[in-house]
Amino acid sequence: MEQLLHHLRNLGFTEMEAKVMVELAGRGPSSGYEVAKSLGVSRSNVYTTLQRLSQQGFLHSSQGEPVRYSMLKTEELTHMISGQVRESLSFVESQMPRSVTDQPPFYSVEGDDKILAALTRELERAEREIVIDVCHEEASLLRSELERAEGRGVKLLWSTDGGETSLSRHMLWPGWDSSQMEPSECAGRKFSFVIDRTWSMLGMRGDTCSSVAMVTVHPVMTELLLSHFTQEMVLYEMENDIGNELAERYGSHYEQIYNKYVGMDSITGNSEKGSVVQESGEVEDV
Template identity: 25%
Template structure:
């Protein structure tokens, strides 16, 4: 067997034993396992394991009889199969790495959001991405902007709990009115805070129109304090009802 052909097959992902067995079958087939071992130089103790593995990959054909005989997949079909498998692996690796990179980047950064509409749109995105729970601290005027997104979340069986600064109604959600003396904002403007699944949060001031400002992140440095502040408001509202 020519060493350069074995090297080429190894570059395609074959082991040395697989390359030798395949070339032996190209030279002469069909062959029994013993015949493949004899012609390829692959040890008899390994040949059936090698051939069975190649058969599972569709690279060797088997004829069950007495004895069992083996034949190679034609070279063009073999190369096409390997090419497709390699492309699938590259695509899977690309998608996995991009997803991992995106999640790491999102988790490690705290992002600023400017403008009322942008903040409300981000609130909707967080609500739509929730899979288990949502806790929110909000004024009625701003609640109306995200009411539909919250209604859809409830329909998805997301647990929604709201610390409301005014009379707010949301069917099948837990809504608690925060006493005025415990409300955050006041003269500083209306505030909004939201946390989804304990993993993504946003908090900010939304009464300044285009100058409204908020911060959002999946970083624990923001998600933990925001969720704790909302839970504190809910606790106060529940116990002072």
């Protein structure tokens, strides 16, 4: 009973309104006198509450004396309330003043719950395109949200590490072999999202480190993430087309190229360690 009253109050009803509604739902059609007597409160307060709820459409009232009030069917009540809430939320979202100067170009989000909440919120708002670079662990956490987006006609462009998932579209592309990295570098799995080419999240999540992400609407960061995605796509296509020629000229994992730029000492310019590119999997429908 108290929990029901609590949720009715959360929906905007006063304490008295919530009690009157629950009482009528349990009693059926009743007069103001009967409701007041059952609740043990003053009749004037109950009469005022009944009239207000009736005017708002939450109660039916009969003709004659005494006037008898009855609740809407539960499904009618919840449908009416949800419609009002959606209308109010839509109005607030469209009309709330926005100060562009107060919007930080970059801000951080820490913790799994906050990161997933931010991603879920933006994925639900996506209208045209979602570009995703994730490990399969993170992909599985957002599977339902991404499937709903795809169901709305949003285009999904994927990069995953090839883990087991039932997501309908994914692309396996070259990635660093984590077995060749230092333990501290393997602590987290990197991920990035670009939504409608305006909103971006770039972060790291792992079992031995705190989850942290950076969110931005800065166009330069969006451009960089999309450029990285495009370059990896092009490299993947080239490997499938002329991979044997590349391997013959530069080595099976292109060490001669990668060693120039990966693991370089920032002062001497000398490569301190090699890097390995995993073999690509097969591209499914993208």
